Amino acid sequence: NAGVTQTPKFRVLKTGQSMTLLCAQDMNHEYMYWYRQDPGMGLRLIHYSVGEGTTAKGEVPDGYNVSRLKKQNFLLGLESAAPSQTSVYFCASSYVGLKKEQFFGPGTRLTVL
Amino acid sequence: EDKVVQSPLSLVVHEGDTVTLNCSYEVTNFRSLLWYKQEKKAPTFLFMLTSSGIEKKSGRLSSILDKKELFSILNITATQTGDSAVYLCAVERGNTGNQFYFGTGTSLTVIP
Numbered sequence: 001n002a003g004v005t006q007t008p009k010f011r012v013l014k015t016g017q018s019m020t021l022l023c024a025q026d027m028n029h030e031y032m033y034w035y036r037q038d039p040g041m042g043l044r045l046i047h048y049s050v051g052e053g054t055t056a057k058g059e060v061p062d063g064y065n066v067s068r069l070k071k072q073n074f075l076l077g078l079e080s081a082a083p084s085q086t087s088v089y090f091c092a093s094s095y096v097g098l099k100k101e102q103f104f105g106p107g108t109r110l111t112v113l
Numbered sequence: 114e115d116k117v118v119q120s121p122l123s124l125v126v127h128e129g130d131t132v133t134l135n136c137s138y139e140v141t142n143f144r145s146l147l148w149y150k151q152e153k154k155a156p157t158f159l160f161m162l163t164s165s166g167i168e169k170k171s172g173r174l175s176s177i178l179d180k181k182e183l184f185s186i187l188n189i190t191a192t193q194t195g196d197s198a199v200y201l202c203a204v205e206r207g208n209t210g211n212q213f214y215f216g217t218g219t220s221l222t223v224i225p
Contacts (some may be wrong), residue, residue: 004155035215040217041217042117042201042215042216042217042218043156043201043203043215044215045212045213045214048212058212059214090155090156100144100145100147100161100205101147101158101161102147102156102158102203102213103158104155104156104157105155106154106155107154107155
């Protein structure tokens, strides 16, 4: 099993460009999440999904959109990148119910110039 | 406002020392508290705590939750250089589909 994978691993964008980050999991998890991690800020939830076709906003959703068309994939989109979106982005997934452990992907380092 | 505060922010110890990491929280409808270890990349799961006073143990690591005083501690005994990492505390807010609030983490460095 690959677990949770993310593509790309690194990306540099110019202000105003758009991009999509892809997260894939092979553990049949219902829940999936997108976080960003900035120095001194910890992990902050951007958007999450409790099942195929459903998404919800987290703590810091502005400037991002998501889609969960297939259970195993969760896409994070930046329509018009800004320097404030420079960060490391982590995707995670988890089961429904009492096993709340989240399995994280390796992260995507995004720089917006 | 929901918040999770970890202390200390960073810690440097020698191999063999015992360390205690703290996590205090104020979260609406608390459900659970999880500890993660983050080395260079993705966080990996250590413990989940839901009930007060019940210690979870795994080797040299242990953790306990106090729901009355709203905090948890993570203890590491006989530290090793491989314990060097950032330790993250995450608290689940109820009624939001496993939505977690993370603290900023404690950076632990173990010197040989």
